[in-house]
Amino acid sequence: MKGGLVFKVLKIGPVKIKLHRPMDGKVKTLTIRRQNGKWYACFSVEIDAVPLPPTGExxxxxxxxxxxxxxxxxxxxxxxxxxxxxxxxxxxxxxxxxxxxxxxxxxxxxxxxxxxxxxxxxxxxxxxxxxxxxxxxxxxxxxxxxxxxxxxxxxxxxxxxxxxxxxxxxxxxxxxxxxxxxxxxxxxxxxxxxxxxxxxxxxxxxxxxxxxxxxxxxxxxxxxxxxxxxxxxxxxxx
Incomplete structure (x- = not known):
């Protein structure tokens, strides 16, 4: 996949992935699934909540x-x-x-x-x-x-x-x-x-x-x- 990143997945090996957006935080799990003929890599990451400034509204x-x-x-x-x-x-x-x-x-x-x-x-x-x-x-x-x-x-x-x-x-x-x-x-x-x-x-x-x-x-x-x-x-x- 052109422009993709390579992730090393346990028991599978190197997997080339095209990220839709940059990932923030620490990666906790990765789930790879196939849906309608396409493969998807779903990451769950741990990040700290960033509260927005109050608006009073x-x-x-x-x-x-x-x-x-x-x-x-x-x-x-x-x-x-x-x-x-x-x-x-x-x-x-x-x-x-x-x-x-x-x-x-x-x-x-x-x-x-x-x-x-x-x-x-x-x-x-x-x-x-x-x-x-x-x-x-x-x-x-x-x-x-x-x-x-x-x-x-x-x-x-x-x-x-x-x-x-x-x-x-x-x-x-x-x-x-x-x-x-x-x-x-x-x-x-x-x-x-x-x-x-x-x-x-x-x-x-x-x-x-x-x-x-x-x-x-x-x-x-x-x-x-x-x-x-x-x-x-x-x-x-x-």
């Missing part, structure tokens, strides 16, 4: 399907719906697999192509999670999120695919991990009625999922539904 995060995430400051991160975007191509690969004779080399090749398509979707979703989490951790000392039971929510057959495509559970893990290493705090709060209560006066304002705007008949607050929910989430955390 806090925010609440409301995750959703219309927008991937909305902050209590009104910032919105788009939901690219990677799985939905790739559905047509995935179905084509799936049909190609079903047409191939079982056990044939052509079927094995078609299975690899299907797996690579799924892998690309997963990588795109993970990339979004890392970018959003990094943006939040860099700017806020305290980040409040809903303690969502994603597994239970996917039992809704109308929304299951969209919820799985958003990957809220993995995003929460990535956000918590980055916050811990940066000396930030992530607080999980009860998600009950965060969208139905007015963030200014606390009045209950019933809304269907299709209603994207919050109008409070009591205090007159008019605000985006997700921003209203994010403010309520922050209030519960502080």
């Amino acid at each position: 806090s925010c609440g995060i409301d995750v959703g399907l219309e927008k991937f995430a909305t902050t209590s400051d009104g910032e919105m991160f788009d939901n690219p719906r990677q799985l939905r975007q790739a559905e047509k191509k995935l179905k084509q690969h799936q049909r190609r697999v079903s047409r191939r004779k079982k056990g044939s080399n052509r079927r094995k090749k078609a299975v690899r192509e299907l797996a690579r398509c799924h892998e690309k979707v997963a990588n795109q979703r993970r990339d979004l999670h890392h970018k959003v989490a990094r943006s939040l951790v860099n700017r806020y000392d305290l980040i409040a999120i809903e303690d969502l039971q994603v597994k239970n929510m996917t039992q809704n057959h109308h929304l299951a695919k969209s919820i799985a495509d958003a990957g809220w559970g993995n995003f929460r893990l990535i956000l918590t991990s980055k916050a811990e290493s940066a000396g930030r705090k992530v607080v999980e709060v009860d998600p009950k009625q965060t969208s139905q209560l007015c963030s200014r006066c606390g009045a209950e304002v019933k809304k269907k999922l299709s209603q994207r705007w919050h109008h409070c008949p009591v205090c007159g607050l008019s605000i985006d539904r997700d921003v209203n929910a994010a403010i309520n989430i922050l209030k519960r955390a502080v």
Whole structure:
């Protein structure tokens, strides 16, 4: 592999590896695995946490399907719906697999192509999670999120695919991990009625999922539904 580094691996010998980025810290373990016809070397390293300087800022995060995430400051991160975007191509690969004779080399090749398509979707979703989490951790000392039971929510057959495509559970893990290493705090709060209560006066304002705007008949607050929910989430955390 051109431009790669050579590592001496116990019981295997010299292995040429192309690093995606420089490694910091002390290497503790190395796992070599094959996935979809490609070989990967996964290093785990031990490094000291480097806390970020405090900003004095806090925010609440409301995750959703219309927008991937909305902050209590009104910032919105788009939901690219990677799985939905790739559905047509995935179905084509799936049909190609079903047409191939079982056990044939052509079927094995078609299975690899299907797996690579799924892998690309997963990588795109993970990339979004890392970018959003990094943006939040860099700017806020305290980040409040809903303690969502994603597994239970996917039992809704109308929304299951969209919820799985958003990957809220993995995003929460990535956000918590980055916050811990940066000396930030992530607080999980009860998600009950965060969208139905007015963030200014606390009045209950019933809304269907299709209603994207919050109008409070009591205090007159008019605000985006997700921003209203994010403010309520922050209030519960502080």
